[in-house]
Amino acid sequence: MIHARQLARTFQVKGERVEAVRGIDLDVEPGELVAFLGPNGAGKSTSLRMLTTLLPPTSGTALVAGHDVTHEGARVRQRIGYIGQGSGSGEYMLPRDELMTQCRAYGLSRTEAVRRTGELMAMLDLESLATRPAGTLSGGQRRRLDIALGMVHRPALLFLDEPSTGLDPQNRAHLWEHILRLRRESGTTLFLTTHYLDEADAMAERVIIVDRGAIVADDTAENLKAQLAGDLITLTLADTDHAGTAAAIASRMPSVSEATVDGTTVRVRATWGVAVLPEYLRALDTSAAPALTAEVRTPTLDDVFLALTGRRLRDGDAPEE
Numbered sequence: 069m070i071h072a073r074q075l076a077r078t079f080q081v082k083g084e085r086v087e088a089v090r091g092i093d094l095d096v097e098p099g100e101l102v103a104f105l106g107p108n109g110a111g112k113s114t115s116l117r118m119l120t121t122l123l124p125p126t127s128g129t130a131l132v133a134g135h136d137v138t139h140e141g142a143r144v145r146q147r148i149g150y151i152g153q154g155s156g157s158g159e160y161m162l163p164r165d166e167l168m169t170q171c172r173a174y175g176l177s178r179t180e181a182v183r184r185t186g187e188l189m190a191m192l193d194l195e196s197l198a199t200r201p202a203g204t205l206s207g208g209q210r211r212r213l214d215i216a217l218g219m220v221h222r223p224a225l226l227f228l229d230e231p232s233t234g235l236d237p238q239n240r241a242h243l244w245e246h247i248l249r250l251r252r253e254s255g256t257t258l259f260l261t262t263h264y265l266d267e268a269d270a271m272a273e274r275v276i277i278v279d280r281g282a283i284v285a286d287d288t289a290e291n292l293k294a295q296l297a298g299d300l301i302t303l304t305l306a307d308t309d310h311a312g313t314a315a316a317i318a319s320r321m322p323s324v325s326e327a328t329v330d331g332t333t334v335r336v337r338a339t340w341g342v343a344v345l346p347e348y349l350r351a352l353d354t355s356a357a358p359a360l361t362a363e364v365r366t367p368t369l370d371d372v373f374l375a376l377t378g379r380r381l382r383d384g385d386a387p388e389e
């Protein structure tokens with residue numbers, strides 16, 4: 069569905085060259101739900117704008133929905149939907165009229181337009197809002213209308229640029245229910261950008277992390293967390309001697325990458341910590357240095373970002389959740 073090779077974009081700002089996207093390779097298959105995650109200025113929107121033909125690449129190629137973004141822009145646009153960061157609906161327009169107009173603009177007959185408008189309003193729970201001016205809708209309702217507008221022509225691939233930014237947690241969760249339902253019911257491939265780590269973690273099957281214009285990781289959230297950060301096992305022991313013994317035992321275990329002592333606390337970084345812990349506790353009992361407490365913490369995508377870049381994703385000016 070998306071096949072990009074060495075896709076790059078530079079900007080000249082006051083005589084200075086800004087490398088917004090530095091030659092990314094990307095393959096997305098039909099039906100995937102991909103979250104494109106990265107701090108402010110990482111190059112997410114620029115990548116999206118190139119993939120949706122809104123911005124020509126400086127170099128590289130991208131086939132999107134079977135067509136080349138540079139030479140077959142119109143064909144790409146026929147097959148994709150793009151929901152940008154700003155709202156696409158007019159303040160005084162009524163959702164039903166807005167959808168009808170969009171359907172007609174795509175060449176649907178009046179009867180087809182009525183049917184499609186009804187389908188989309190049902191799918192995105194807009195029926196009770198059909199005759200309210202868009203300007204009076206809440207942020208979440210407005211996003212749903214934007215998504216409905218982007219789906220009028222049944223795109224095989226839908227791009228969403230930060231769909232949930234600015235929404236409160238309840239509205240974000242509600243919007244996600246709709247996005248997931250849309251995907252279930254229409255099989256649309258979804259490619260979205262987000263700042264929200266928890267959201268990417270919970271909702272997307274595949275997470276692509278971008279930093280400074282380059283892809284630094286691409287896998288399921290679960291794999292990224294397991295392979296790149298590892299689980300954190302924290303133990304407390306009766307005294308510092310026991311803690312030293314516990315750290316030494318951990319560092320000899322094959323799946324442990326790091327073991328540190330801080331007073332009577334031992335912190336152990338391990339792949340699949342929940343599987344390592346019982347074995348570790350048995351070894352401690354055998355060595356007469358039993359743990360008083362034990363806890364396994366699964367890493368977050370922020371830990372993954374830290375492991376990859378040495379920085380927290382939140383260090384920048386990403387909005388707080």
Ligand SMILES: Nc1ncnc2c1ncn2[C@@H]1O[C@H](COP(=O)(O)OP(=O)(O)OP(=O)(O)O)[C@@H](O)[C@H]1O
Pocket residue numbers: 079080081086087088089106107108109110111112113114115
């Ligand atoms: N039209 C432009 N002219 C000059 N520089 C630009 C332009 N668009 C983007 N940039 C620069 O390119 C880099 C990447 O920007 P981009 O908007 O793609 O990042 P982003 O990851 O989408 O960030 P955000 O999360 O804030 O939307 C930034 O340094 C930005 O300042």
